[in-house]
Amino acid sequence: MSQVVLEARELSKTFASGAERIAVFSGLSVELAEGQSLALVGRSGSGKSTLLNVFCGLERPDTGVLALLGERFDYREPETAGQAEKRWARLRRRRIGVVFQEANLMPALSLLDNVRLRARLAQQPLDQCQAWLERLGIGELAERYPDQVSGGQRQRAALAMVFAMNPDLILADEPTGSLDRRTAEEVTAELFRLQAQTGVALILATHDPELAEQCGMTLDLAHGAPAGQAR
Amino acid sequence: MTLFAALFSHYRRHPLQLVALALMILVATTLWSGVRQLTEQARTSLTQSEQVIAGRQQVVREDGVAVTVGDFATLRRAGLCVMPWLEVPRDGDVGLVIGVDPLSAACFGDEGNVFGDAGYRIEGEPFVDISEAARLAREFPGTERAPTLVLIAAGAVKAETLPAGYRLSAFSKGPDTGELGESFLLNLDALGVLVLLITALLLRSVYRLGIVQRRDSFALLHRFGVPPAQIDRWLVLELLVLAVLCVVPGLWLGSWLAGLLGQGFGRSLQGLFDAPLYATSGQWLAPALTMMAVVLAACLADFLVPRTRLVVARRGQGKLAGGLLLAGLALALLGPSLIWVFAAVAIVFAGAGLLTPALISRVADRAGVASPDPLRRWRYRELAVMARQLALPVVALQFTLAMVLAIQALVTTFEDTFDRWLGQRLEAELYVPVPEGRSADAAARWLTSQPELQTGGAWHRVVRGRGSVSMSGTAPAPVDLFALSPVSSLVDGWDLLASADDPWGILAREEGVLVNEQLARRLGVGVGDRLELDVAGAWLDLPIAGVYADYGRPAGEVLISAGLLPAHFQAAFESFSITPGALSRAELISGLEAVWQVSELAVRDNEEIRSLATGVFDQTFLLTRAITVLTLALAALALLIMGWVFFTGRAWYFRLLAAWGLSRREVAAQLTRLSVGLTASVALLALPLGIWLTWVLVHRINPLAFGWSLPMAVYPGFWVELIGLSLLIGLGIALLMGRQLRAATVLPVSANSLAGGER
Numbered sequence: 001m002s003q004v005v006l007e008a009r010e011l012s013k014t015f016a017s018g019a020e021r022i023a024v025f026s027g028l029s030v031e032l033a034e035g036q037s038l039a040l041v042g043r044s045g046s047g048k049s050t051l052l053n054v055f056c057g058l059e060r061p062d063t064g065v066l067a068l069l070g071e072r073f074d075y076r077e078p079e080t081a082g083q084a085e086k087r088w089a090r091l092r093r094r095r096i097g098v099v100f101q102e103a104n105l106m107p108a109l110s111l112l113d114n115v116r117l118r119a120r121l122a123q124q125p126l127d128q129c130q131a132w133l134e135r136l137g138i139g140e141l142a143e144r145y146p147d148q149v150s151g152g153q154r155q156r157a158a159l160a161m162v163f164a165m166n167p168d169l170i171l172a173d174e175p176t177g178s179l180d181r182r183t184a185e186e187v188t189a190e191l192f193r194l195q196a197q198t199g200v201a202l203i204l205a206t207h208d209p210e211l212a213e214q215c216g217m218t219l220d221l222a223h224g225a226p227a228g229q230a231r
Numbered sequence: 232m233t234l235f236a237a238l239f240s241h242y243r244r245h246p247l248q249l250v251a252l253a254l255m256i257l258v259a260t261t262l263w264s265g266v267r268q269l270t271e272q273a274r275t276s277l278t279q280s281e282q283v284i285a286g287r288q289q290v291v292r293e294d295g296v297a298v299t300v301g302d303f304a305t306l307r308r309a310g311l312c313v314m315p316w317l318e319v320p321r322d323g324d325v326g327l328v329i330g331v332d333p334l335s336a337a338c339f340g341d342e343g344n345v346f347g348d349a350g351y352r353i354e355g356e357p358f359v360d361i362s363e364a365a366r367l368a369r370e371f372p373g374t375e376r377a378p379t380l381v382l383i384a385a386g387a388v389k390a391e392t393l394p395a396g397y398r399l400s401a402f403s404k405g406p407d408t409g410e411l412g413e414s415f416l417l418n419l420d421a422l423g424v425l426v427l428l429i430t431a432l433l434l435r436s437v438y439r440l441g442i443v444q445r446r447d448s449f450a451l452l453h454r455f456g457v458p459p460a461q462i463d464r465w466l467v468l469e470l471l472v473l474a475v476l477c478v479v480p481g482l483w484l485g486s487w488l489a490g491l492l493g494q495g496f497g498r499s500l501q502g503l504f505d506a507p508l509y510a511t512s513g514q515w516l517a518p519a520l521t522m523m524a525v526v527l528a529a530c531l532a533d534f535l536v537p538r539t540r541l542v543v544a545r546r547g548q549g550k551l552a553g554g555l556l557l558a559g560l561a562l563a564l565l566g567p568s569l570i571w572v573f574a575a576v577a578i579v580f581a582g583a584g585l586l587t588p589a590l591i592s593r594v595a596d597r598a599g600v601a602s603p604d605p606l607r608r609w610r611y612r613e614l615a616v617m618a619r620q621l622a623l624p625v626v627a628l629q630f631t632l633a634m635v636l637a638i639q640a641l642v643t644t645f646e647d648t649f650d651r652w653l654g655q656r657l658e659a660e661l662y663v664p665v666p667e668g669r670s671a672d673a674a675a676r677w678l679t680s681q682p683e684l685q686t687g688g689a690w691h692r693v694v695r696g697r698g699s700v701s702m703s704g705t706a707p708a709p710v711d712l713f714a715l716s717p718v719s720s721l722v723d724g725w726d727l728l729a730s731a732d733d734p735w736g737i738l739a740r741e742e743g744v745l746v747n748e749q750l751a752r753r754l755g756v757g758v759g760d761r762l763e764l765d766v767a768g769a770w771l772d773l774p775i776a777g778v779y780a781d782y783g784r785p786a787g788e789v790l791i792s793a794g795l796l797p798a799h800f801q802a803a804f805e806s807f808s809i810t811p812g813a814l815s816r817a818e819l820i821s822g823l824e825a826v827w828q829v830s831e832l833a834v835r836d837n838e839e840i841r842s843l844a845t846g847v848f849d850q851t852f853l854l855t856r857a858i859t860v861l862t863l864a865l866a867a868l869a870l871l872i873m874g875w876v877f878f879t880g881r882a883w884y885f886r887l888l889a890a891w892g893l894s895r896r897e898v899a900a901q902l903t904r905l906s907v908g909l910t911a912s913v914a915l916l917a918l919p920l921g922i923w924l925t926w927v928l929v930h931r932i933n934p935l936a937f938g939w940s941l942p943m944a945v946y947p948g949f950w951v952e953l954i955g956l957s958l959l960i961g962l963g964i965a966l967l968m969g970r971q972l973r974a975a976t977v978l979p980v981s982a983n984s985l986a987g988g989e990r
Contacts, residue, residue, distance in 0.1 A: 058890060085894055086894060089889075089893065091892070092890060093893070098890045100890075107616075108609065108616050109608065113608060113609070117605035117606060117608075117609055121606070121891050121892055
């Protein structure tokens with residue numbers, strides 16, 4: 001039996017809009033084990049990115065319980081922001097890899113230095129960084145800067161950064177959203193290939209049904225709330 | 232939506248940028264117009280006070296050429312009440328013959344009375360009809376000095392009524408009491424120019440940043456068919472409207488600031504001239520137009536210079552900066568006049584301005600490459616980007632810090648030196664001016680006859696007046712005379728800049744003279760050189776036994792033994808400097824009162840004079856310091872604003888660090904290291920510039936402008952304070968940005984290509 005990486009129970013999140021509060025999602029529950037992949041789908045503004053931010057502690061839900069990689073965050077109980085922040089920072093630093101739609105790289109560093117920076121923060125060996133770039137097919141571009149390579153190459157570098165930190169969970173927010181179809185397919189193929197090789201759990205937010213199809217499970221946030229059930 | 236609304240929509244989205252730009256124009260106008268107004272007010276006040284002291288004014292030619300009878304005719308034909316005044320130097324008892332034209336004096340009304348007082352003497356000099364004076368000049372050349380024609384103007388003659396090419400000037404036969412004020416005005420003028428330069432740089436930096444961010448909108452509008460020239464026109468109009476809206480209240484605030492700071496200067500003037508004078512200036516149009524021109528030029532320079540030329544300039548920037556620095560340094564060292572030295576300062580500042588951001592960036596890049604730690608490497612590379620992106624406010628801060636450092640060093644050195652110098656000059660405990668019409672000789676005899684004065688006491692008589700001096704083959708030049716008798720131990724403590732063996736003995740034996748630094752520099756003479764001195768017609772030819780420091784005025788002065796003065800010498804002022812010793816103060820005063828047969832003596836003691844003199848200087852320098860501190864505050868504000876805008880574009884990448892597992896505190900720490908690293912680098916690079924500027928002020932500008940120089944002193948304690956201040960500015964930026972990081976961060980519009988993604 002694979003170990004559960006993430007377990008969310010009754011998560012709810014609202015945003016203030018003037019005097020009114022608008023629900024982004026409410027009563028959302030989901031579970032994900034190692035090696036599994038989950039697609040968060042739904043139209044723009046349905047809360048996919050917000051949910052990913054909640055899963056990595058960059059945003060806080062209003063209520064619910066979240067158990068993640070051995071840490072439990074009970075949002076029904078008061079906890080000082082500082083304590084939670086420390087636990088989340090530790091998780092993000094070493095065990096959760098985050099990939100955004102774009103701008104995943106520090107512009108002033110070369111691709112290799114970006115990967116080395118991410119590996120250094122995760123306290124992983126730096127000598128594997130070049131190898132990760134090569135595994136993603138951009139080894140010869142290691143000394144180039146982000147603005148000197150294409151969008152697809154930048155996303156490959158972002159994946160190299162994530163895998164170089166040897167995470168237990170990858171959260172990817174529209175990772176191919178800014179790429180053309182062919183490049184997007186190539187990057188996605190690399191992502192799933194490496195995910196399968198490393199056995200890392202993956203949560204991927206996308207509005208692309210074909211990409212979602214490649215994930216083991218789908219959580220449909222299309223209509224905002226209540227959440228769909230993972231299949 | 233109109234084109235203007237589309238263009239302006241950037242500021243609707245980023246109101247802070249608009250506020251920042253408006254604030255910069257407002258504060259820059261306030262500061263510059265405040266300094267300018269102070270200078271103008273001070274200048275007017277000085278002219279007025281000189282006129283009050285001199286009692287009358289003269290018309291002079293603006294080109295500096297001596298006035299002639301032709302000028303007199305021109306002015307009279309223009310309906311102006313002027314009178315010719317001919318001074319004919321004479322040998323012997325006569326000294327000087329003054330010729331005036333009684334017919335011309337008729338239009339002076341009551342004022343004319345001062346020219347014809349009883350006994351046909353004016354200020355102690357004989358007074359004759361101008362035709363008689365002219366005859367004397369022709370028939371009895373007398374001395375080597377040429378007769379001088381002066382055109383005295385009635386009080387009703389105002390500057391604005393004069394024909395072009397003429398101006399009013401105070402007329403006095405005494406020493407120019409406005410010299411110190413003039414030297415101070417020169418400092419204020421230079422400070423005003425520097426403030427204008429710094430504020431222009433800051434304005435440009437804030438405006439350019441907005442333009443960079445709006446470039447996408449311009450490109451979009453161009454694609455929609457709007458010609459670039461039309462966009463440019465709208466941008467100029469937008470800036471013009473903003474400038475008008477901000478310059479006008481800025482001028483009002485500048486006037487308020489000048490009023491606030493001017494009270495101090497007013498007190499200074501009062502101390503200098505014993506006259507409670509302070510003029511107000513109501514000029515608005517000229518400063519408003521100047522500031523508008525500066526705003527437009529600073530912000531729109533890119534529109535005026537072809538872009539290709541800018542690119543070329545950037546490529547050769549390092550060489551250009553190096554060349555400018557070398558040329559400026561050489562010029563500062565060798566420049567023959569004040570204008571060349573000012574030009575040298577401008578060139579060195581331009582070179583430093585080009586070099587500083589590039590240097591910080593280069594060093595940070597190198598340090599990044601050398602660092603094995605990826606996080607440290609990232610930090611160095613970010614610092615390099617910051618230095619390049621914030622080049623203009625960085626340079627403005629550097630200039631301001633250098634200016635503050637130099638002015639502080641100059642002021643402190645001056646205060647210390649002046650205090651020490653004053654201590655030497657005020658060696659005696661009491662100073663007693665000889666009352667009007669009383670004999671200084673009688674008092675000297677009485678003092679000599681007091682045995683108690685010999686026990687721990689000392690005294691000398693001081694005679695002040697005018698003479699003229701020449702080197703062999705040069706025309707005689709007027710000079711202040713400072714005569715002493717006897718040469719007592721009161722002068723033993725004087726620090727001489729250069730001297731022969733036993734200079735005071737030489738002076739006492741009447742075998743030589745001492746000259747002040749100003750005269751030594753002006754004539755290019757030193758110890759051992761011989762000086763030809765005309766003292767009321769008596770020619771002395773004596774060697775220079777020493778050169779003494781004489782701060783605060785540019786006039787040349789010769790110190791001689793009073794025994795060398797001819798009997799008919801007209802002293803402008805006589806006094807005694809006395810340390811009573813065993814004689815009690817009361818006995819001394821009553822004794823002198825008895826000799827002079829006066830009921831009360833005006834006796835001033837050492838402390839009173841010292842506090843009066845230092846009070847004047849404190850007030851004067853308070854103003855200079857206040858202006859530099861305000862400029863520093865403005866530069867700090869600009870860097871804060873620019874830092875804010877820069878980090879807003881860059882915030883996503885700090886957010887990325889948080890997504891990679893750095894806690895908010897750790898991200899804030901990285902931010903702090905960066906901003907503090909930048910301001911500390913700027914402060915470190917400002918130090919050599921500031922020290923160099925101090926050297927220029929002390930060793931080049933002061934001697935060229937005023938004839939005296941100060942010892943060069945540096946104040947490392949103040950450097951530490953300045954670096955501390957820079958660190959505080961860096962911390963301020965980090966604190967401000969730390970707050971911004973707590974808010975949701977927007978992804979850069981187009982990663983790694985537009986604002987926020989520079990490397």
